[in-house]
Amino acid sequence: MDGGTPRLSSAKGNKVAVxxxxxxxxxxxxxxxxxxxxxxxxxxxxxxxxxxxxVTGGRIVETEAYLGSDDPGSHAATKGITKRNATMYGPPGxxxxxxxxxxxxxLNLVCESEGTAGAVLIRAIEPTIGxxxxxxxxxxxxxxxxxxxxGKLAAALGLTMSDNGGGLIDSAIRIHALRLPAGERVATxxxxxxxxxxxxxxxxxxxxxxxxxxGRIG
DNA sequence: GACGTGATTGTA
DNA sequence: ACAATCACGTCC
Numbered sequence: 001m002d003g004g005t006p007r008l009s010s011a012k013g014n015k016v017a018v019x020x021x022x023x024x025x026x027x028x029x030x031x032x033x034x035x036x037x038x039x040x041x042x043x044x045x046x047x048x049x050x051x052x053x054x055v056t057g058g059r060i061v062e063t064e065a066y067l068g069s070d071d072p073g074s075h076a077a078t079k080g081i082t083k084r085n086a087t088m089y090g091p092p093g094x095x096x097x098x099x100x101x102x103x104x105x106x107l108n109l110v111c112e113s114e115g116t117a118g119a120v121l122i123r124a125i126e127p128t129i130g131x132x133x134x135x136x137x138x139x140x141x142x143x144x145x146x147x148x149x150x151g152k153l154a155a156a157l158g159l160t161m162s163d164n165g166g167g168l169i170d171s172a173i174r175i176h177a178l179r180l181p182a183g184e185r186v187a188t189x190x191x192x193x194x195x196x197x198x199x200x201x202x203x204x205x206x207x208x209x210x211x212x213x214x215g216r217i218g
Numbered sequence: 219g220a221c222g223t224g225a226t227t228g229t230a
Numbered sequence: 231a232c233a234a235t236c237a238c239g240t241c242c
């Protein structure tokens with residue numbers, strides 16, 4: 001493949017705070033399996049958004065796995081393919097972005113092979129890259145509250161429905177395979193905000209991390 | 219702690 | 231037709 005060097009030289013108005021060139025890009029095959037395996041492994045990895053050369057991002061600190069028909073909390077729970085959830089049944093490694101509560105976009109990464117539903121919801125990142133841009137997109141919020149929730153994160157990264165269905169090559173999102181530093185631990189819990197399926201412990205987060213969301217389990 | 223937002227989907 | 235939903239911001 002064409003290597004792990006992201007297009008950062010074109011970034012306008014953003015200082016890249018973290019050296020990225022050594023971190024390999026995560027490939028599509030990484031996502032071609034159970035989201036319960038993918039979700040915890042994404043923790044600590046670097047998520048980069050490049051919207052027309054404006055680069056933002058940071059390390060992933062909180063994720064949730066969503067399954068197919070066996071998961072009452074998933075958009076793919078009872079039905080088959082609908083207009084909204086079609087991306088969840090598509091090829092792995094693509095972005096599933098949806099709009100909810102009339103206000104917020106959510107970023108998921110599709111898992112499992114094409115034809116099988118599954119995804120990982122990115123719930124929080126540690127905002128480090130393109131801070132100036134993220135502050136503008138999240139005006140009036142403290143740095144700590146820039147990306148500590150799924151709707152907040154999507155807003156800070158500039159994601160909209162036009163990003164739904166994009167692949168890891170042609171979309172705005174790239175993921176770099178960073179290792180979890182010694183001392184950081186993965187914890188699990190029930191997922192947040194669900195009326196069903198909360199008994200499944202499919203939320204994964206870095207224990208004690210400052211940028212983990214404050215939502216309630218249920 | 220409760221409410222408005224308001225697209226999509228499931229239920230009536 | 232109507233209520234619920236993988237939140238967030240604001241007001242009480």
